Amino acid sequence: MMNLNKYSLKQEQKKNNTKILLHACCGICSSYPVSFLQDAGYEVVVYFYNPNIYPDMEYQKRLEAERTLCRYFNVQLIEETYEPGEFFDYVKGYENEPEKGLRCDKCFELRLEKTAQKAKELGIREFTTSIVISPHKNFQKLAQIGSEIAERENLNFLAVDFKKKDGFLKTNKIANSLSLYRQNYCGCKFSMR
Numbered sequence: 167m168m169n170l171n172k173y174s175l176k177q178e179q180k181k182n183n184t185k186i187l188l189h190a191c192c193g194i195c196s197s198y199p200v201s202f203l204q205d206a207g208y209e210v211v212v213y214f215y216n217p218n219i220y221p222d223m224e225y226q227k228r229l230e231a232e233r234t235l236c237r238y239f240n241v242q243l244i245e246e247t248y249e250p251g252e253f254f255d256y257v258k259g260y261e262n263e264p265e266k267g268l269r270c271d272k273c274f275e276l277r278l279e280k281t282a283q284k285a286k287e288l289g290i291r292e293f294t295t296s297i298v299i300s301p302h303k304n305f306q307k308l309a310q311i312g313s314e315i316a317e318r319e320n321l322n323f324l325a326v327d328f329k330k331k332d333g334f335l336k337t338n339k340i341a342n343s344l345s346l347y348r349q350n351y352c353g354c355k356f357s358m359r
Contacts, residue, residue, distance in 0.1 A: 184208065184209070184290075184291065184292060185208065185209045185210075185211055185288075185290045185291075185292075186203055186208040186209070186210055186211070186290065186292045186293065186294060186324060187211050187213050187281060187284060187285040187288065187290045187292070187293040187294075188200065188203065188210055188211065188212050188213065188293070188294055188295070188296060189213050189215065189277055189278065189281040189293065189294070189295040189296065189297070190212045190213065190214050190232055190295075190296050191216060191228075191277075191295070191296055191297045191353070192216075192228045192231060192232065192296075192347075192349060192353075193228065193231030193232045193234060193235040193341060193344075193346040193347065194231070194337060194338065194341040194346055194347075194348060194349075195296040195297065195299045195300060195337060196212065196232065196235060196296035196299075196337075197235055197336075197337040197338075197340035197341045197344075197346070198299060198328055198333050198334075198336040198337035198340060199294070199296045199299060199326075199328045199333075199337070200212065200235065200236075200239045200241060200296075201239065201336070201340065202326070202328060202333070203294075204239065204241075208292075210239070210241045210242075211241065211242045211244065211288070211290065212232065212235075212236050212241055212242065212243045212244065213244045213246065213281055213284055213293075214229060214232050214243060214244065214245050214246060215246035215277055215280050215281060215284070216228070216248075216277065216353065217248060217249050217250050217251075217252040217253040217276070218250075218253040218273050218276075218277070218353050218354040219248075219250075219353040219354070220250060220353065220354055220355040220358070221355075222248070222250075224349065224353070225248055225250075227347045227349070228347065228349065228353075229245065230347065231341075231346040231347040234344055234346060235340075235341075235344060235346065238344055244284065246280070246284075252276070253273065253276065253354065256272055256273070256275075256276045257269050257272045257273060257276075257354075260272055261356060263356075265352070265356075265357055266302075266304070269354075269356060270352075271307065271311065273354065274295075274297065274307070274308055274311050275311055275315070277295070277297075278293075278295060278308075278311055278312050278315050278323075279315055281293050281295065282315045282316060282318075282319045282321055282323075283319070285319075285321055286319060286321065291321055291322055292321065292322045292323075292324050293312070293316070293321060293322075293323060293324070294312070294323065294324040294325070294326060295308065295312065296328065298326070298327055298328055298329065299328040299329050299333055299334055299337055300329070300334075301329060301334055302352070305325075305327040305329070309323070309325035309327075312325065313325065
């Protein structure tokens with residue numbers, strides 16, 4: 167796991183000039199992370215894999231917002247096939263868990279596992295996620311899950327708490343300037359309760 171500030175990221179990237187696969191949960195949450203990573207010298211590839219989002223209409227709105235954002239930043243967007251059954255199978259037995267509980271951990275695990283697999287498939291050595299920008303998400307938990315997956319896959323999970331130094335405010339400013347769709351729940355059927 168690399169846990170770097172923006173200055174040390176720039177220093178590291180001057181040496182490497184590498185690609186990074188950014189798992190994007192939605193256009194709003196990925197707005198500042200894309201900007202941050204580009205400023206740090208990364209070539210950002212955005213990966214939209216979110217079988218947890220419910221219902222299909224909600225998924226389509228979030229995907230369209232991500233497309234708008236990626237056009238704005240001129241970054242490649244990889245859209246994974248929407249298969250909500252993958253999510254329901256993965257969290258089976260955890261349906262009644264509270265928000266921020268084990269079901270959410272399983273959801274993060276599913277999406278970061280798939281992101282790591284996609285990174286390997288593309289020959290990209292580093293990956294991260296925009297999920298951490300939300301003030302409702304636990305950075306340490308996501309960093310731990312991402313790092314464990316990266317270690318198994320012989321990759322590097324870049325642990326950046328994007329909400330630090332007004333990151334959440336910055337992401338909202340970018341999203342507002344682009345009139346991106348703003349959701350009012352995390353995404354899954356269970357989080358609608």
